Amino acid sequence: MAKNITPREKDYSQWYIDIVKEAQLAEHSPVRGSMVIKPNGYSLWENMRDALDKMFKETGHQNAYFPLFIPKSFLSKEAKHVEGFAKECAVVTHSRLINTEDGVGVDPSSKLEEELIVRPTSETIIWDTYRGWIQSHRDLPILINQWANVVRWEMRTRLFLRTMEFLWQEGHTAHATREEAIEETEKMLEVYRVFAEEFMAMPVITGVKTESERFAGAENTYCIEALMQDGKALQAGTSHFLGQNFAKAFDVTFQDKDGGLKHVWATSWGVSTRLIGGLIMTHSDDDGLILPPKLAPTQIVMVPIFKNDEEKAKVMAYIDEVYAALKSQGLRVKVDDREQYKPGWKFAQHEVEGVPLRVAVGPRDVENGNAELARRDTKTKQVVTKDELIQIVKPLLDEIQQSLFNRAVEHRTNLTSVVSSYEEFKEVLDSKGGFIYAHWDGTPETEAKIKDETKATIRCIPLDNPHKETGFCMVTGKPSEQMVLFARAY
């Protein structure tokens, strides 16, 4: 039915690309590795953004905006930070173009005195700014978030999952004590978990990254990890406890109640348009995108069916009535009254685009006071009366939301294994993939060895670990305090 979508079974990666294209979410731009986010994709992002933004505000944060350009010298102030990002920075070196024989060229005389970095993340510019804002413990905490674009010069890109430029939010907070900063880090991780599970219907594991997977400049990195349909993991969000690293690098101090001068404690946390990639790979099928009702730009689409003007008048009057009733319940409902497309075409298109519910109304329905209601997630249809329809749509959307989540949890459960030996680990990894719990001796060396040999990484040490029992490392046989979560990842 979905004639332009490669089945997942055949080529998962091509399926993903096809979904992005056919659901009109985004397209490639002329520049390598960057994309145009189309209205369908952007309104989805807006819904995600609005939900998150509300949660940030509810937890006491305010939005601000810091510049796109960062002086090159700032990057080098925190040693690990620069080390982590140095290889993927876009650098602005000149400020003018001039006409040349073959078009335009860079004007050599416009060379910048200090080159500028296009932000790959904003810790440096923000901490340079915070220095001026903080003198006393009375200035703390500072709880700020920004919605912005960032640029990371990636070698290999994939629509939404990894592009050179992407949209995200980055929270940057400053605290008087270590405990308070850690509390903030964990609080925001929890916000992400709730958002992923309740809005995206995407179950996640919360955990802590190992040293090698830690954010450049962080003392500790927390994350939410999701599992995609193909058994690969996706890091869906991170929350970092930055310790005093940036405060020290940018000399941000405050005078405490006891009169002493202390360095500030910091956190940062972010999620990006990558979440859209996660959303696609959690729910969608071979017929196209499937969107959770809470985030779907259109929750219900209504399709009129008629043969002539007389029927059209009746059908449209009937639809307008239902539309008004649904709209008044605060639902995002749309009437697809375009006349250049036939109903069948519209059915197919809205399915590809992932609209959770479709209501079709034709002359027969008007006659009988009915409507045909179709669910995108289960592809089931039922005929209901108009009054029923108006009553059941809202609870049905909730049911779909819940059902998508349950389905994803079930899928994750099926793809989660516990292994006791390295042999078994490799076998499970190759045969079914997914999340694998295993014992690890805690050393970066063993972790690197596993990664080299199997391409699997430690996704996290789960916070709420179901496998806390002690044991012995599957590779070295050394003692292990608890199992950790492995997977091949995006």
Add this chain to the structure above:
RNA sequence: CGGGGCGUAGCGCAGUCCGGUAGCGCAUCUGCUUUGGGAGCAGAGGGUCGCAGGUUCAAAUCCUGUCGCCCCGACCA
């Protein structure tokens, strides 16, 4: 940076081996018939064949160079 693929109408492609009037499907425009799962018929418009050289009477096609994008890997959110 390695491996693979592709640049021909808005989109998807054929034509390239073997040089000789630039084609097909979808989309678009006009008209009529249609409308409960991607409508049918008739007609029409739309191209510096990625770019630059070269060979030739003649190049989408052969030769040389060059640019770009996509996919797969190494690195990363």
